[in-house]
Amino acid sequence: MVIHYTAIGDSLTVGFGAMPGNGFVPVYKRLAEHKLQVFVAHDNLGINGLTSHGLYGYISQSTTFRHLLSQADIITISIGGNDLIRAANSIRGTGSEFNFNQTLRDCKINFSRIMESIYQLKTNSKRPFIIRAVGLYNPFPQVETASYYVQQYNRYLESYTSGTFAVANIYGSFRGRxxxxxxxxxxxxxxxxxxxxxxxxxxLGFRPLA
Known part of the structure; x- marks a missing residue:
């Protein structure tokens, strides 16, 4: 038996910033193999700089994305960080919170579309599957508005929690470290x-895969 794992998202999915093989995708693959006691074949579709709107576009239009997601037993999603970074960069020196609020609204809309598209692709799936999202940490701890954005976005992700979907909330693990x-x-x-x-x-476990 082979488990198929497809990772989608931004530079976190790529593993940018770490040595090859040390990003969360290959490490999670190895942990899954240990837990499930089967070989996990994985496809990393991470794209540096990808925004939530961009990811929705790939899922809507890319035959590669659509095929691999439709066949995947495990799906991970990391998205939203670049939206936050763009908003933070745009308000530096202005003190305006408008861009954060607009970005949060847009991110929520895009994530809902991403989830709807994935579930549509899985409509006729005869195999159980799980979807795991990586919550955001705050790379701008000195910006209070950014912390608020991150926590609000993470709460929104968690609102999708179900038998197939769960969120790795890493905010607390990174805060202060x-x-x-x-x-x-x-x-x-x-x-x-x-x-x-x-x-x-x-x-988060692997039920109903195991």
Whole structure:
């Protein structure tokens, strides 16, 4: 038996900031193999710089994305971080919170479309499957508005929790430990940070796969 794992999302899915093989996707794959005692074949469709709107576009239009998602037993999603970074960059020096609020609304809309599209692709699936989302941490701990955005977005992700969907909420694990868990760019996780993400995903379990 082979379990098919498809990872979609931004640079966190890519594993940017860590040595090859140390991103959360390959680490989570290995943890899943240990837990399920089967070989896990995986496809990493992560794209650096991808926004929530961009991911929805790929799921809507890319035959590769659509095929692999339709066949996947495990799906992970990391998205929303680049939306936050763009909003943070746009308000520096202005003190305006408008862009954060607009970004939050747009992210929620895009994520709902992403989930709806994935479930449509899985409508005729005869195999059980799980979807796991990676919650956001705050790479801008000095910006209070960013913390509010991150927590509101994470709560929205958790509203989708079901028998097939769960969220790895990593906000608390990274808060106050940014210097320890982020790479030199102070935006992306380092190998230790990615390991924490993979372990949080693993703790969510694999039912109904096992």
């Amino acid at each position: 940014e210097r320890e868990l982020l790479s030199l760019d102070q935006v992306h996780p380092n190998g230790h940070g990615y390991r924490i993400i993979a372990e949080q995903l693993n703790r």
